Amino acid sequence: MLTESDSATVSVLSRDCLLVRTAHCSVRPQGAQYLIYNTKTDELHLISALAAYLVELCNGLNSLGDLTQMFSAGSSDTEEVEARLSDFFLQLMARGVLEARPQ
Numbered sequence: 777m778l779t780e781s782d783s784a785t786v787s788v789l790s791r792d793c794l795l796v797r798t799a800h801c802s803v804r805p806q807g808a809q810y811l812i813y814n815t816k817t818d819e820l821h822l823i824s825a826l827a828a829y830l831v832e833l834c835n836g837l838n839s840l841g842d843l844t845q846m847f848s849a850g851s852s853d854t855e856e857v858e859a860r861l862s863d864f865f866l867q868l869m870a871r872g873v874l875e876a877r878p879q
């Protein structure tokens with residue numbers, strides 16, 4: 777479930793939305809980093825190994841809340857972790873790499 781500030785731009789992800797990589801994007805190693813290729817837009821994105829791991833976890837089974845819980849283990853600031861993950865996922869959604877689906 778998405779919260780929209782206007783009809784064109786998603787600005788906030790709901791904690792319970794499921795994240796999934798779009799069918800037209802592929803990820804492959806490129807040296808110490810990873811390359812995402814979007815066949816629909818013909819765009820390339822170079823991301824870190826951690827970012828690639830996050831994208832891999834966006835398999836339609838994990839929500840923003842699940843990933844926040846996973847990555848905030850041992851952290852005292854869960855809200856900060858969620859905000860950073862949300863920002864990252866929103867950037868990938870804007871580039872057509874990820875989609876959010878209701879649970």
